[in-house]
Amino acid sequence: MAGYWGRESGFSTADALRVVGVRRQEVERLAGSIFADRPAFLVGSLAAGLGNEGSDIDVHVFTEGDAPVGLMELFAGERPVEVQQFDLGIPRGLMAGFRANAAVRQLKIGPCAVGGEAPARATQRRMAHWLYALPFSADQMPARVFAEDDESWVHAVLVRGAVEETLLCAATAILAEETGASATAYTWRRTGRWLLETVVRAAGDLFVAEKWLPRRIARAGVAASLAGDLYGLTDGAGFRKVLGRLGVEGLDPKDVVVLRRPDDAEPVKIGPARFILLTKTRLVQDTGVPAGPLGDALADVGPEAVLRAVGSQELIPRVDPSRLDAVLSDQL
Incomplete structure (x- = not known):
């Protein structure tokens, strides 16, 4: 995949850890039984070839069917080593969903997915970590978190x-x-x-x-x-x-951006005044700004009213x- 820097350059886990003066075997010793018979990957800025001498060491370990454990923080000297366990079903499920509901289109700037909204920002960050993940063992299976033919989908x-x-x-x-x-x-x-x-x-x-x-x-x-x-x-x-x-x-x-009422919004009338109840706890003035495309709302009621509605969270901007x-x- 064009631009997939780590794979193209032959950059390895040992190369990445050398930036922070830690040997691969030291991380394996710290992890102990966590790595036993499980594929383990270096992730984060070091794996992506961007880290520096101040970077933490981030490790993701994958299982099949086992209950994932929480974040474990170890130390190589004073260097934090954060180890987190995931089920392989997570990246596989993501890819199954993309392939079932989306398609890849080539824009002038590059590939882009169409067919459904993008995953949450935290999920995108995790996908990027997994795309650049470097295996601790050359013989481990799988050797990649995402299969090679899935990487173009992740890109899009x-x-x-x-x-x-x-x-x-x-x-x-x-x-x-x-x-x-x-x-x-x-x-x-x-x-x-x-x-x-x-x-x-x-x-x-x-x-x-x-x-x-x-x-x-x-x-x-x-x-x-x-x-x-x-x-x-x-x-x-x-x-x-x-x-x-x-x-x-x-x-x-x-x-493309539309204004939507929060799912839990409830109209409330007190005398002649109209309000919107949000999260069952907060009452805001009903501005009368219509839900729908941002451009329509601006044309109907003007930018000041739209800004008030968005500022109070009566309406939330979303990409349609x-x-x-x-x-x-x-x-x-």
């Missing part, structure tokens, strides 16, 4: 996740910009950072961790001029311009999977 799903995050950030930035909020420039910078993350993932560098983004930009071969434009994004006009440059100009947050699928299909 992680790009989809970054696209959705970009759109949600852009929706917030639009509200800030259209209400003249002081946070406008900041929210657009966050949007630019997420769009840059999307570009980096699409180019094949898939380790999900913002702190390593500058190194990942270089590793993915993203043009310095594009990275500079995205780091310096400050307004909606710049956002639309760079979307066109990337060939995904159809990604309009006003069309079917709307995004339609847009992505048009961008092929």
